[in-house]
Amino acid sequence: MKRIRINKGKIGLVFRNGDYIKILKAGTHWVWFFDKVGICNMSQPFTVSMELNILLQDEELADMLEVVEVLDNELVLKYENGVFNEVLKPGRYAYWKGSTNYAFKKVDLSKVDITEDIPVNILYKTDIFPYVRIYRVESYEKGLLFVDDKFIKELNQGVYCFWKNNTPVLVMKADLRQTQLEISGQELLTKDKAAIRISFFSTYKVVNAMKALTENQDYKKQLHVTLQLALREYVGTLTLDEILERKEEVADFIMGSVREKSVDYGIELSDGGIRDIILPGEVKEIMNQVLVAQKRAQANIITRREETASTRSLLNTAKLMEDNTMLFKLKEMEYVEKIADKINTISLSGGGQVVDQLKEIFSTDR
The missing domain is CATH 3.30.479.30 (Band 7 domain)
Structure with a gap:
């Protein structure tokens, strides 16, 4: 016989010649010398190389385990102490009771709609995201949902999640903005x-x-x-x-x-x-020429109009000077003054008529 010590939080499995015999709980135990004892940590999933069904024939062991079976087209979301931990794919799993607070949520992948109460942030987790189809409709969009090529409903702003399976799901979106x-x-x-x-x-x-x-x-x-x-x-x-x-x-x-x-x-x-x-280049050139000709004609009209006004003004001035000798003399003095500004020295003799002498000096007939 040999003595085996099982610590708290651990379970011993006794095997004799490869066959499962019994479990050993925390404490000190005596087993046969040739018996093998496997130590299991109760905070970890129960995994052994022996067929699980054989082990579950031991009612004492079966009462200590929580067995989860995941069928085809199913997933199980496992939570540890209220926190999402992993996704269980089709298969059979066993966990120790009591050490860790486990919770399991089974989902049916054969349907399209996610009817289970699963927060959207969980659906974005790496483990579960490959099994989910997620569509986002913005505030400025209108969505149309088609399942298996059939129109289901219009979608307003929001996030819409569906299980990924063989049923085709299509969300068409239209931008409603200008x-x-x-x-x-x-x-x-x-x-x-x-x-x-x-x-x-x-x-x-x-x-x-x-x-x-x-x-x-x-x-x-x-x-x-x-x-x-x-x-x-x-x-x-x-x-x-x-x-x-x-x-x-x-x-x-x-x-x-x-x-x-x-x-x-x-x-x-x-x-x-x-x-x-x-x-085209040719048409543009022709239109530019037409525009230049039009502007030139307008400029000529304005020039002639100004020349006519200037001539009319000179004619009116001449008529006034013809009727008024004093005005004529003043005009003469004005022109003499303008000419004298450009001459350095002017010599006059005698005390006669200064204006007459200036007129004689600037006379063009001289």
Whole structure:
């Protein structure tokens, strides 16, 4: 015989010739010399190489163990002392009772909805995340839930979790915010055969997510093509000059035409217009020449108008001086003064008429 000491929190399993005999609880025990004693820590899962069913035939041992069976298409969430610990996959597990407070939550993976009371933060854990499908719908989005290719319901803002299995789950999302669509540099041919490029923008938002996502393969692309066709159709009925003069009318027609069709796409147009009109190099050069000629003609008109006004002013002045000798003399003195400013020295003789002598000096007939 040999003495075996089993400490608290431990359990001994006695084997004789490979067969399980009995358990040894905490304390001192005597066993046969050839018996083998395996020591188990009660704070750890119960794991032995022998078949569990054979060991459970011992009622005393069976009462000390909590056995968890996980079937196919099932998972078990194991909690230790109220804290999530791990996920148990299909199989059979045994844990010691009393030492650790275990809790087990079984889930059915064959269904789509997560009906079990499991916090979302637990679903993000590394162990369980591979078994979960998680979708987030933002505040500016509308979601559509399809299960097994069948529409189930609309989804508002929130986080939606489903078990990952063979049943297909699809969440389609539509952005409900105002969105701007731009057609950049669309090449068009006007009525007078001028090739131009127009950049057009439009602002829209989704008002019917079901129609936009399920009845149209790509509502954004369809709106883009519809705007292009409407722009091409209307521009082809106008000459280049008409387009340049009536840009606002062009935008109003395009928006009115496309707005009716946009209802079928589940969207609503709110604004739009022509951003740029790009002319070919030859047309641009010709228009620049026309503009320069127009401005030059306007400048000539202004110049002639000013010359006419100046001549009229001189004529009025001449008439006044003709009727008023004193005014004529003052005008003479004014011109003499201006000329004298440019001469350093002027010599006058005698005490005669100074003005007459100055007139004689500056006379052009001299």
